Amino acid sequence: MSGGGNFPAPILRPVAPSDTTFLYHVAANYPETWPRVCQKGVPVPHEFEALLWYQVLSQYMVDVFIAGQTVTIGLVSLYDADHVSGIVWVENVGLPGDHHEIVRCQALEQVIDRGFTSWPFRKIYGVHHSAAAPVFSGLGLDAPEEVRLREVYRHDGHLWDRVTCSVERSDWMQRSGTGS
């Protein structure tokens, strides 16, 4: 388990319509961290909600309880599931630099675990732009890079790569001690 220490546990809860404000703020301010929704730029608000749910298998808001208050810090999603080939994609979205990265990593671990234990997926992929942190960074696991589309994302005056990494079911189960 990543994190440990004295970090509060993430609280995963359903996405409510009122969460759109927080999520659109993430998209508008940090589009480079959200390839699924912002590959072609920040969507207009009425398209944003449709994109937020497009091809989603399961997604949850991530809250944390700090100093007597519940604070929303991100979103974790499983999307683009292919049940025939046993593959699905995961994302972990939040405000970079908000000091909640480790808690979001714990939420990501939970949703990956859900992906492997509730469905028979063989592989879970994560995509990131090279302008942002890799999806699986902070989990302390070997998530090999499989595809790097070079210079296909324009951000802040530069062209960045779109990188796909993967986690195999057998590696995950071995790591979490639940057998293969």
Place this chain on the structure above:
Amino acid sequence: MIAINDPWLRLEPVRPADYEALFRTEMAWSQGSAWRFGGATIDFRSYVSSFWLNVLGACAVRRHDGSLLGMVTAYDPDHRNGTVWIMAMAVPSAQGSGLLLVGLSHLITELFHNWPFRVVLAESKAPAYAQFRSSTRRAVVEQGRLTRHLLIDGEFRDLFYLAINRETWMPVEGARYLRRQRRADADMASGDSGQRSVLITTGK
């Protein structure tokens, strides 16, 4: 997408009259799980409505006698980042002939010649990629592969990601295919081999 002539074939925008032949090709039992629907069959109406979804241009590829060789498509254009994706589908009689690669090369040339794309991208499943991998090595850059990604005919196979860059394509391959287009246009204008009249009278 405009019509393009080649000495061997012709590309022209797909029309409703083509839908049924393309539907039959994509849904054929012999295609198994290799094509985009992965062995699933959908009804004709859904196929037609899915046909132009996020598509920049779809061209039927034909011999000059009007017979269908397949289809090449440009889809998911990203004008902000200068990228677009392509795909090709060959009817059974044209598979392995290399003619669809000629059609695809014209499509790539068109995307760089008349559009401001920087990179043309493609996905290719391992069995199909094996057929053209060696012949396209000069112009196509492998960006990686998703290993054991898709279940095809009982085996988990890799999915390759390929890129063609404007700077490498246009000076050599692009120039070559533009010359082919001009030669074919000139041949047709002079009535050589009667190709023009065939194309007009068949309406294909």
